Amino acid sequence: MDIIKEHPVLSAFAAYGLLKLGQITLQGLGFVWKYLIPHGYDLLNRYGPCWAAITGATGGIGTAYCYALASSGFNLVLIGRNEKKLAELEASIKTRYNKIEIRTLQIDFAKDSPNEFVKKLEAIAEEVDIGFLVNVAGAGHGIEYQLYPYESIEELINVTVIGNSLTTRLLLQQ
Numbered sequence: 001m002d003i004i005k006e007h008p009v010l011s012a013f014a015a016y017g018l019l020k021l022g023q024i025t026l027q028g029l030g031f032v033w034k035y036l037i038p039h040g041y042d043l044l045n046r047y048g049p050c051w052a053a054i055t056g057a058t059g060g061i062g063t064a065y066c067y068a069l070a071s072s073g074f075n076l077v078l079i080g081r082n083e084k085k086l087a088e089l090e091a092s093i094k095t096r097y098n099k100i101e102i103r104t105l106q107i108d109f110a111k112d113s114p115n116e117f118v119k120k121l122e123a124i125a126e127e128v129d130i131g132f133l134v135n136v137a138g139a140g141h142g143i144e145y146q147l148y149p150y151e152s153i154e155e156l157i158n159v160t161v162i163g164n165s166l167t168t169r170l171l172l173q174q
């Protein structure tokens with residue numbers, strides 16, 4: 001080390017070497033941070049700030065989406081056919097995520113006429129800015145398709161095709 005102190009040229013080389021080493025270390029850390037550490041996917045930043053609407057909110061997949069979106073900071077419009085289930089879900093989400101706002105919307109895609117439920121959707125879409133839609137209302141019966149009674153096929157089409165398609169169309173128009 002003394003030899004380096006005594007020779008200015010060697011000192012300059014040593015300082016340059018240290019700087020280079022620091023630069024390479026920082027580049028390495030930057031690479032690890034950018035490519036090797038998972039940062040998640042910031043949906044709210046990408047699509048928001050806005051509200052997320054979830055059809056089939058009271059079902060298995062819908063409820064999972066509700067919690068995931070609430071944890072990302074989205075305000076929620078919970079769409080379902082059963083008022084009691086919707087109220088329970090709203091209360092349950094609020095106990096965990098008390099900073100977000102929640103609206104519930106009762107729609108039965110099999111029983112309400114398209115005119116009726118489109119009006120309900122229009123009303124909520126005027127009230128809040130819905131920018132993210134999860135369409136998972138479904139009326140499957142967990143049996144083989146050839147065993148479905150006719151009425152169930154009609155219900156399936158009304159919910160998954162008519163209901164979800166008109167919901168998508170209406171919200172895209174907003």
Ligand SMILES: NC(=O)c1ccc[n+]([C@@H]2O[C@H](COP(=O)([O-])OP(=O)(O)OC[C@H]3O[C@@H](n4cnc5c(N)ncnc54)[C@H](OP(=O)(O)O)[C@@H]3O)[C@@H](O)[C@H]2O)c1
Pocket residue numbers: 055056057058059060061062080081082085107108109110111136137138139140159160
């Ligand atoms: N889970 C799976 O592994 C899986 C795999 C492939 C496809 N899928 C499909 O994905 C969709 C959702 O699956 P899931 O497991 O979450 O089903 P789920 O638990 O049965 O939930 C269905 C949701 O749709 C709602 N719904 C049913 N009929 C309705 C109607 N007439 N009007 C409005 N809402 C209605 C239900 O409301 P209620 O709570 O009031 O019943 C519930 O919120 C279904 O179409 C299913 O077939 C599921």
